[in-house]
Amino acid sequence: MKIKLCMLTIVMLAIWGMKRYYADARVDDLWWILSPTARLAGSMTGAAFGMAPGEGYFSHERLFLIEKSCAGINFMIAAFGMVTFALVHRVGSGLSVVRVLGVSLLASYSAAVLVNAARIAIALWLAAHPIAPSTFTSAQVHRLEGIVVYFGGLVLLYELVQRFDRGIALTRSEP
Amino acid sequence: MNGAMWPTVLQAFRRATPPLAWYYAITLALPLANGAAQAGVAFVEHAMVVLVLPPVLIVLACAAYEGARVLPCGTTGCGMTVTEEPHKRSHRLPL
Numbered sequence: 001m002k003i004k005l006c007m008l009t010i011v012m013l014a015i016w017g018m019k020r021y022y023a024d025a026r027v028d029d030l031w032w033i034l035s036p037t038a039r040l041a042g043s044m045t046g047a048a049f050g051m052a053p054g055e056g057y058f059s060h061e062r063l064f065l066i067e068k069s070c071a072g073i074n075f076m077i078a079a080f081g082m083v084t085f086a087l088v089h090r091v092g093s094g095l096s097v098v099r100v101l102g103v104s105l106l107a108s109y110s111a112a113v114l115v116n117a118a119r120i121a122i123a124l125w126l127a128a129h130p131i132a133p134s135t136f137t138s139a140q141v142h143r144l145e146g147i148v149v150y151f152g153g154l155v156l157l158y159e160l161v162q163r164f165d166r167g168i169a170l171t172r173s174e175p
Numbered sequence: 176m177n178g179a180m181w182p183t184v185l186q187a188f189r190r191a192t193p194p195l196a197w198y199y200a201i202t203l204a205l206p207l208a209n210g211a212a213q214a215g216v217a218f219v220e221h222a223m224v225v226l227v228l229p230p231v232l233i234v235l236a237c238a239a240y241e242g243a244r245v246l247p248c249g250t251t252g253c254g255m256t257v258t259e260e261p262h263k264r265s266h267r268l269p270l
Contacts, residue, residue, distance in 0.1 A: 019205060074201050074202065075201075077201055078197040078198055078200070078201040078202075079197075081197050081200070081201075082193055082194060082197040085193065085197075086193060143221070143224065144224070144228065147224065147225060147228045147229065148228070148232060150198070151194065151195075151198050151228070151229045151232060152232070154194035154197065154198055155191055155194045157194075158191075158193055158194045159190075
């Protein structure tokens with residue numbers, strides 16, 4: 001119990017730290033997440049994203065900028081917290097804390113890059129194929145799309161983690 | 176909404192509670208704690224959309240799932256043979 005509380009404290013501090021880091025970071029500091037996201041979004045859509053120092057990653061032919069607010073850090077933080085809490089029952093020793101934190105970090109980072117790239121690819125498609133222009137502005141469509149993709153991504157990630165968790169439990173229970 | 180859909184919706188909400196809670200925590204609770212409410216109407220409008228859309232998506236996903244489940248196999252291509260009894264169908268949720 002004590003070790004679980006200790007891990008949850010570490011997680012809450014890490015979330016607070018990531019939020020602080022994100023608030024203070026310049027767009028160039030976020031290369032570690034923006035660069036793979038831009039590359040993946042580029043390979044999904046065929047758009048070429050180049051780094052624009054101080055601005056983000058820009059596609060000249062699509063006139064689309066992946067800026068700081070598009071980094072998906074909030075999604076990564078939510079995913080990290082969610083995965084850690086989903087796996088907290090596996091914690092029993094110092095080593096298992098490191099393992100759960102490592103898996104959570106890796107899963108949240110990978111999911112953030114993948115989901116964010118998908119969101120950007122959909123945004124590029126929506127920009128090229130505007131739907132119901134009289135009902136929603138492009139900013140509203142972008143916001144709605146962000147909510148759908150990010151929340152859907154969290155639900156899918158949670159399902160994957162649950163299956164992975166059940167899979168481990170089944171493997172261990174086999175003779 | 177069909178009354179028979181409620182158990183599916185409730186179960187879907189139960190399963191989606193952790194992602195929903197974390198989504199709300201990061202998109203609403205943390206910004207509120209950091210004073211986002213000072214932005215006034217803009218934040219309230221944003222918060223309303225963020226608050227309402229995920230539950231709507233869950234209900235829509237359930238409706239789509241229930242709709243697909245009641246369709247005859249021939250139209251969905253689900254691969255079930257006609258000899259299978261309806262109660263043997265899988266009742267897994269879409270979420």
